Amino acid sequence: MSDAESSAKLAFKGQTYDLPVKKGALGPDVIDISKLYAEGKVFTFDPGYTSTASCESRITYIDGDEGILLHRGYPIDQLAENGDFIETCYLLYYGELPNQAQRRSFEHAITHHTMIHEQMSRFFQGFRRDAHPMAVMVAVVGAMSAFYHDSTDIDDPRQREIASHRVIAKLPTIAAMAYKYHIGQPFVYPRNELSYAANFLHMCFAVPCEEYKVNPILARAMDRIFILHADHEQNASTSTVRLAGSSGANPFACIAAGIACLWGPAHGGANEAALKMLGEIGTVDNIPAFIEKVKDKSSNIRLMGFGHRVYKNYDPRAKIMQQTAHEVLSELGVKDDPLLDVARELERVALNDKYFVERKLYPNVDFYSGITLRTLGFPTSMFTVLFALARTVGWISQWKEMIEDPSQRIGRPRQLYNGPLKRDYVSISKRGK
Ligand code: CMC
Numbered sequence: 001m002s003d004a005e006s007s008a009k010l011a012f013k014g015q016t017y018d019l020p021v022k023k024g025a026l027g028p029d030v031i032d033i034s035k036l037y038a039e040g041k042v043f044t045f046d047p048g049y050t051s052t053a054s055c056e057s058r059i060t061y062i063d064g065d066e067g068i069l070l071h072r073g074y075p076i077d078q079l080a081e082n083g084d085f086i087e088t089c090y091l092l093y094y095g096e097l098p099n100q101a102q103r104r105s106f107e108h109a110i111t112h113h114t115m116i117h118e119q120m121s122r123f124f125q126g127f128r129r130d131a132h133p134m135a136v137m138v139a140v141v142g143a144m145s146a147f148y149h150d151s152t153d154i155d156d157p158r159q160r161e162i163a164s165h166r167v168i169a170k171l172p173t174i175a176a177m178a179y180k181y182h183i184g185q186p187f188v189y190p191r192n193e194l195s196y197a198a199n200f201l202h203m204c205f206a207v208p209c210e211e212y213k214v215n216p217i218l219a220r221a222m223d224r225i226f227i228l229h230a231d232h233e234q235n236a237s238t239s240t241v242r243l244a245g246s247s248g249a250n251p252f253a254c255i256a257a258g259i260a261c262l263w264g265p266a267h268g269g270a271n272e273a274a275l276k277m278l279g280e281i282g283t284v285d286n287i288p289a290f291i292e293k294v295k296d297k298s299s300n301i302r303l304m305g306f307g308h309r310v311y312k313n314y315d316p317r318a319k320i321m322q323q324t325a326h327e328v329l330s331e332l333g334v335k336d337d338p339l340l341d342v343a344r345e346l347e348r349v350a351l352n353d354k355y356f357v358e359r360k361l362y363p364n365v366d367f368y369s370g371i372t373l374r375t376l377g378f379p380t381s382m383f384t385v386l387f388a389l390a391r392t393v394g395w396i397s398q399w400k401e402m403i404e405d406p407s408q409r410i411g412r413p414r415q416l417y418n419g420p421l422k423r424d425y426v427s428i429s430k431r432g433k
Contacts, residue, residue, distance in 0.1 A: 231394025
């Protein structure tokens with residue numbers, strides 16, 4: 001770095017390039033290489049983007065070494081402890097916590113967008129009953145662009161806002177319908193008098209033949225789970241949403257792309273995989289043998305719910321999730337949950353094992369979320385759906401930020417080509433039998 005620390009020097013093939021250094025409000029400085037190819041005909045190489053900042057953002061900050069997660073500057077534990085999901089949505093999307101009038105008006109807008117176009121419900125019938133609800137989510141959320149044409153003009157700020165309200169409001173309805181369809185029960189319409197989380201639980205667990213009263217403690221736990229998953233900086237699905245949106249694609253298509261990416265077991269699918277893993281371990285006696293298998297690279301087995309690309313410390317969301325798991329278990333009178341015993345012991349063993357310590361592998365948000373969601377009554381196939389529902393506000397806030405950024409251009413990574421050199425076409429008759 002130069003004396004002024006405002007630029008960095010790169011010496012390459014006898015040339016020196018001055019690269020501007022940008023300083024963020026928090027976090028490492030960023031070396032701006034955007035003109036490097038134009039000036040030096042050289043690319044940088046960073047598969048997995050471990051050292052690459054793909055955009056400038058004012059939404060979420062993570063300090064992975066310290067285990068800090070801030071939304072618009074507010075620590076996640078303060079939001080989870082004192083706020084609620086609607087407020088967190090407002091904060092992520094508009095940049096500030098709402099005052100009372102702003103909150104009323106936002107909550108009203110979200111509540112009054114929860115119904116979906118009646119014809120959309122026919123999509124569900126086209127799926128096999130045993131379809132994974134994430135497959136249904138990708139399709140139905142993508143189909144929103146076929147129904148809400150009046151909010152797909154991305155150059156109109158009001159249309160952007162309406163589309164954003166629509167996805168935040170309708171995702172719980174679509175998620176609950178995906179669940180109801182999966183288990184063969186009738187769809188339950190949203191209820192405007194209920195809170196965001198309570199309405200979701202009602203749409204999932206109510207049936208037309210009897211009254212269903214939402215337990216406020218469980219609704220609070222659901223709300224907190226939504227807060228914990230609301231946004232997480234430039235992770236794989238958020239980057240997917242931004243990349244899809246950078247071409248000018250409509251917001252519903254972008255959110256569907258984010259859902260598709262989230263589905264993978266290394267990302268949102270990890271909560272499902274973590275619970276499956278705990279079930280397979282079964283009892284604490286089997287933990288040592290399982291840990292040995294994880295450490296044996298040839299087994300290709302990972303400790304699911306452990307490790308994170310950014311956190312090299314305890315994921316701050318995992319602590320709150322663990323506490324939420326306890327609250328849900330105690331409210332539902334579950335005294336002994338064998339899987340919770342396995343999870344606690346597994347965590348203790350891993351945190352004291354050289355393999356995990358050296359690699360700075362700690363529990364992430366998904367380690368305890370599966371236990372909590374299962375106790376709330378959700379089947380494992382719904383876990384990633386709940387993650388998608390909650391992350392939608394993060395995706396749409398990041399999408400809006402990108403569209404409103406005057407420097408925004410289509411995302412177009414380059415590559416290190418290692419394929420065959422130019423060669424001439426050979427007709428099939430000369431390629432052998
Ligand atoms: N179990 C065992 N070993 C692991 C694990 C794990 N869960 N995670 C990382 N490692 C090892 C890995 O084998 C490698 O070892 P070595 O240096 O000897 O080759 C080292 O730790 C670094 O791993 P990496 O794969 O380079 O790390 P990454 O940053 O690419 O991967 C991760 C991050 C989250 C994909 C990975 O930790 C993982 O697969 N964890 C399990 C899946 C999981 O819980 N995912 C949820 C993430 S939180 C929710 C979300 O944001 O989506």
